[in-house]
Amino acid sequence: MIDHTHNPAALSWVASANEEGSEFPLQNLPYGLFRRAGSNENARVGIAIGDQILDTKIAAAAGKWSSAVSVLLQPLADGDLNAFMAQPAAQRRLLRHALFEALSAGSPQEAALRAALLPQAQAQMAVPCRIGDYTDFYTGIHHATTVGKLFRPDNPLLPNYKWVPIGYHGRSSSIGVSGGTVRRPLGQLKSPDAEVPGFSACKRLDYELELGAFVAAGNALGEPIPMAQADEHLFGLTLLNDWSARDVQAWEYQPLGPFLAKNFGSTISPWIVSMEALEPFRIAFEHPASDPQPLPYLDSAKNRAEGGYDIELEVWLQTESMRAKGEPATRLMRSNFRHAYWTLAQMLTHHASNGCNLQPGDLLGTGTLSGPDAAEGGSLLELSMGGKQDLRLPNGETRKFLQDGDTVILRGYAQREGARRIGFGDCSATIVAAPALS
Amino acid sequence: MIDHTHNPAALSWVASANEEGSEFPLQNLPYGLFRRAGSNENARVGIAIGDQILDTKIAAAAGKWSSAVSVLLQPLADGDLNAFMAQPAAQRRLLRHALFEALSAGSPQEAALRAALLPQAQAQMAVPCRIGDYTDFYTGIHHATTVGKLFRPDNPLLPNYKWVPIGYHGRSSSIGVSGGTVRRPLGQLKSPDAEVPGFSACKRLDYELELGAFVAAGNALGEPIPMAQADEHLFGLTLLNDWSARDVQAWEYQPLGPFLAKNFGSTISPWIVSMEALEPFRIAFEHPASDPQPLPYLDSAKNRAEGGYDIELEVWLQTESMRAKGEPATRLMRSNFRHAYWTLAQMLTHHASNGCNLQPGDLLGTGTLSGPDAAEGGSLLELSMGGKQDLRLPNGETRKFLQDGDTVILRGYAQREGARRIGFGDCSATIVAAPALS
Numbered sequence: 001m002i003d004h005t006h007n008p009a010a011l012s013w014v015a016s017a018n019e020e021g022s023e024f025p026l027q028n029l030p031y032g033l034f035r036r037a038g039s040n041e042n043a044r045v046g047i048a049i050g051d052q053i054l055d056t057k058i059a060a061a062a063g064k065w066s067s068a069v070s071v072l073l074q075p076l077a078d079g080d081l082n083a084f085m086a087q088p089a090a091q092r093r094l095l096r097h098a099l100f101e102a103l104s105a106g107s108p109q110e111a112a113l114r115a116a117l118l119p120q121a122q123a124q125m126a127v128p129c130r131i132g133d134y135t136d137f138y139t140g141i142h143h144a145t146t147v148g149k150l151f152r153p154d155n156p157l158l159p160n161y162k163w164v165p166i167g168y169h170g171r172s173s174s175i176g177v178s179g180g181t182v183r184r185p186l187g188q189l190k191s192p193d194a195e196v197p198g199f200s201a202c203k204r205l206d207y208e209l210e211l212g213a214f215v216a217a218g219n220a221l222g223e224p225i226p227m228a229q230a231d232e233h234l235f236g237l238t239l240l241n242d243w244s245a246r247d248v249q250a251w252e253y254q255p256l257g258p259f260l261a262k263n264f265g266s267t268i269s270p271w272i273v274s275m276e277a278l279e280p281f282r283i284a285f286e287h288p289a290s291d292p293q294p295l296p297y298l299d300s301a302k303n304r305a306e307g308g309y310d311i312e313l314e315v316w317l318q319t320e321s322m323r324a325k326g327e328p329a330t331r332l333m334r335s336n337f338r339h340a341y342w343t344l345a346q347m348l349t350h351h352a353s354n355g356c357n358l359q360p361g362d363l364l365g366t367g368t369l370s371g372p373d374a375a376e377g378g379s380l381l382e383l384s385m386g387g388k389q390d391l392r393l394p395n396g397e398t399r400k401f402l403q404d405g406d407t408v409i410l411r412g413y414a415q416r417e418g419a420r421r422i423g424f425g426d427c428s429a430t431i432v433a434a435p436a437l438s
Numbered sequence: 439m440i441d442h443t444h445n446p447a448a449l450s451w452v453a454s455a456n457e458e459g460s461e462f463p464l465q466n467l468p469y470g471l472f473r474r475a476g477s478n479e480n481a482r483v484g485i486a487i488g489d490q491i492l493d494t495k496i497a498a499a500a501g502k503w504s505s506a507v508s509v510l511l512q513p514l515a516d517g518d519l520n521a522f523m524a525q526p527a528a529q530r531r532l533l534r535h536a537l538f539e540a541l542s543a544g545s546p547q548e549a550a551l552r553a554a555l556l557p558q559a560q561a562q563m564a565v566p567c568r569i570g571d572y573t574d575f576y577t578g579i580h581h582a583t584t585v586g587k588l589f590r591p592d593n594p595l596l597p598n599y600k601w602v603p604i605g606y607h608g609r610s611s612s613i614g615v616s617g618g619t620v621r622r623p624l625g626q627l628k629s630p631d632a633e634v635p636g637f638s639a640c641k642r643l644d645y646e647l648e649l650g651a652f653v654a655a656g657n658a659l660g661e662p663i664p665m666a667q668a669d670e671h672l673f674g675l676t677l678l679n680d681w682s683a684r685d686v687q688a689w690e691y692q693p694l695g696p697f698l699a700k701n702f703g704s705t706i707s708p709w710i711v712s713m714e715a716l717e718p719f720r721i722a723f724e725h726p727a728s729d730p731q732p733l734p735y736l737d738s739a740k741n742r743a744e745g746g747y748d749i750e751l752e753v754w755l756q757t758e759s760m761r762a763k764g765e766p767a768t769r770l771m772r773s774n775f776r777h778a779y780w781t782l783a784q785m786l787t788h789h790a791s792n793g794c795n796l797q798p799g800d801l802l803g804t805g806t807l808s809g810p811d812a813a814e815g816g817s818l819l820e821l822s823m824g825g826k827q828d829l830r831l832p833n834g835e836t837r838k839f840l841q842d843g844d845t846v847i848l849r850g851y852a853q854r855e856g857a858r859r860i861g862f863g864d865c866s867a868t869i870v871a872a873p874a875l876s
């Protein structure tokens with residue numbers, strides 16, 4: 001639903017939010033968990049606005065809020081985003097509207113709320129909520145096709161792909177927030193020509209460009225969520241890097257799927273951009289007429305009319321040598337979420353279709369969001385054609401897979417004529433060396 | 439380590455614990471989470487003893503305990519088993535010893551602790567701890583072979599099976615405790631001869647007989663757990679029923695593994711039997727000389743000497759008609775955990791070998807624990823030979839897969855000469871009809 005909070009002309013009294021390239025204008029208002037850097041204070045939820053964070057703990061006390069809004073702010077001030085995620089969509093919209101008023105240019109709240117701002121540069125971000133279960137889907141059909149071709153040149157997509165939103169359960173304990181490191185994993189590796197496997201540091205370490213959708217209110221065990229209600233159960237999106245050890249994956253994944261190839265770490269961007277903020281970027285979504293149409297339980301007129309989201313996605317790389325020389329990161333690719341084969345609503349409804357109970361704060365990864373062109377691969381596996389071809393960087397370095405010291409940065413934004421650009425903030429992490437073999 | 443708490447002659451002042459067939463003698467002392475049935479009180483941890491539960495909340499206040507033991511009892515009284523699971527093994531042993539003394543015949547604590555007993559029949563049990571992540575392994579080689587034969591008659595075991603303790607991540611939100619119901623899932627089904635899939639109630643609903651191991655203290659992200667330390671990180675075992683929708687599984691599982699075929703529900707027995715209680719039942723564990731020997735990171739002298747556990751396992755079935763006529767459940771099969779291809783220590787060390795961080799309360803399923811004989815299959819898929827052959831029940835009913843109203847009961851116990859028999863308590867749940875198709 002488009003309303004006055006999407007008006008591109010609306011300005012904030014936080015000047016940096018009004019700057020042309022700001023990722024966090026007044027129209028965005030994403031949620032994150034933070035404490036002041038270097039402090040031991042309890043983390044609380046903040047709202048990104050320009051280059052600042054509105055501290056809900058201070059704002060709840062200092063601002064003037066209706067009693068209904070105060071009730072919604074309380075769990076945020078206590079650092080419990082899950083409690084807010086569990087609220088009905090109308091309540092979530094109520095808080096968005098209250099924050100929008102309070103941060104709008106000319107708001108009588110400005111004087112009281114100035115003291116609730118902290119520069120983002122002075123904040124230490126954390127994983128924004130308790131992620132009970134993490135599920136990763138496989139909706140990037142161009143990724144699935146390219147990767148499938150490496151194994152089955154004549155038949156890259158399996159017969160179920162265009163019927164089933166394929167997904168699997170991932171590891172929630174090892175999900176970290178942007179800005180940290182990821183340790184290269186040890187693992188069992190077996191090259192195709194070796195007689196027996198060995199155990200050593202992963203040699204084919206990769207990233208995967210994904211979006212992560214957070215679940216809002218959940219469903220009771222045994223009670224599916226129909227398509228008509230799916231949007232109500234979606235809270236917002238982050239960028240998600242699903243780090244992958246390709247050599248571990250190739251040896252371990254039959255017959256039960258990826259395990260140690262993935263669960264050594266996943267990285268998300270710190271700010272959850274709400275579904276409300278993304279309303280202006282909804283787009284029509286239909287499978288080509290030559291493809292099977294979704295089974296009725298995955299179909300709805302609303303999904304066809306506006307189930308998709310137009311979100312630009314990019315992967316950037318800064319090697320250790322670039323960092324040492326003060327050279328900026330280089331962009332490896334661009335893609336867009338519109339290329340996914342299934343919508344967020346379809347993923348969520350499929351997930352709950354067997355009665356599986358989703359809970360507030362659960363994370364649903366989209367799978368690698370590659371574009372249709374070879375240069376739009378969302379992983380090095382794709383860009384290096386399965387490790388067969390070097391990717392040449394502007395500074396002359398080459399990569400087939402990641403090296404220690406490489407920083408991978410995912411970026412995303414939504415923009416169109418007549419709307420303010422909505423950013424996601426960086427999703428970044430740096431590879432560090434594997435532990436010594438004991 | 440065998441000590442006086444394993445002395446089979448030791449008796450309790452709780453008379454029912456001394457009865458020949460008791461699952462919960464003084465030597466067991468398993469942990470569970472309970473409240474009085476019908477009450478809204480906060481759940482707390484209890485210790486099963488005979489047909490009673492020692493309520494740690496009352497016992498902490500009424501008993502006489504050293505200050506070290508009091509500190510350990512406090513989180514249990516607060517219902518937080520995870521905090522206790524995180525303690526070092528020496529602390530966990532300290533509490534076992536204190537409980538053993540306090541419940542021993544002749545203990546001066548008897549008078550004070552009698553008031554802390556609640557009959558198990560008056561308790562409502564809950565999932566005993568917060569399960570952050572649930573991982574299911576595939577260590578039942580006879581299960582893997584039988585199921586593999588259904589798909590690949592000439593090559594049932596994949597090349598990685600005898601090298602990699604195969605596992606995948608499962609769903610933690612839908613794990614329930616014994617005594618409840620499991621709703622038959624809806625799902626996408628496609629019979630091999632159908633052109634396109636449909637969406638309907640699962641027709642091939644099955645159970646899987648497993649053990650579940652709970653993680654004690656965890657490891658930091660990026661820091662593997664060597665085999666030498668694996669035992670320290672294991673807290674205890676329950677029975678685990680990994681309900682499976684075989685028709686959903688067949689259509690969805692390529693290439694990323696089981697998803698909706700499994701995550702509609704898993705059931706565990708309410709009592710976590712501690713690794714300390716199972717010490718007398720450790721057994722030597724080696725792969726046949728004709729098989730590959732474990733890679734060094736999965737090998738240790740201790741694992742070879744005593745990595746296995748001799749635990750008898752059974753599946754019982756009571757159909758709706760049997761229940762209506764007052765007929766008891768019938769035993770479908772027997773097996774033993776000794777037939778697993780990998781030990782608990784190997785599963786845990788493999789899981790953390792890439793730096794994946796395990797946390798207190800995480801659940802590691804063993805996979806289906808079938809025995810070597812066809813009659814020892816741990817699932818109906820095996821006993822009905824892939825649904826091709828009816829299983830005839832003593833009352834004349836037949837089953838290929840589960841019907842609505844069927845109650846499946848897993849049972850387990852450890853026994854040998856010179857030790858008290860240690861039981862697990864039933865792991866039971868009843869199938870209820872699928873939701874209506876909308």
